[in-house]
Amino acid sequence: MHELSLCESLVSLLEEEMQKLGCGALKKVVLQVGPLALIEEGAMRFAFEVASKGTVVEGAELFIEWIAVRGYCLDCQKEALVYKIGESCPCCGGVMILSEEGKDLKVASIEVE
Structure with missing residues (x-):
């Protein structure tokens, strides 16, 4: 479950940012995730809760936005937008869609108190 190590790094990053901003608590964090980041949403939410326990990030809402990437269908030889691995053209x-993008995992925004 690589989601836990990702969330541990995310929480550290958020704690540093909160300290720089001089904020007391984080209310919301929005992540943008590409389909090739291989993130399982339920596991990511659980890992975020575990990793944030006892930090200024604890209790923050985690929003996950799935971003589309351009893929190339080997069957019809057309480009198509893909949101999840295994999605049909x-x-x-x-189902033979290739893409070289979509490994993104980035913090799109945060909301603080």
Whole structure:
């Protein structure tokens, strides 16, 4: 479960940012995640809760936005937007979609008290 190590790093990053801003508590964090980041949403939420326990991040809401990436369908040879691994091509229904982007995992925004 690599989500736990990702969340431990995320919490450290958020704690540093909170200290720089001089804020007391984090209310909300929005992550943008690409389909090739191989994140399981339920595991990410659980790991965030575990990693943030006892920190200024504890109790913050975690929002996950899945971002689309351009993929290339090997069946119909067209480009298509893909949100999740294994998603079918919207043009032909094929499942052989290649993409070199979509490994992104970034903090899009935070909301503090």
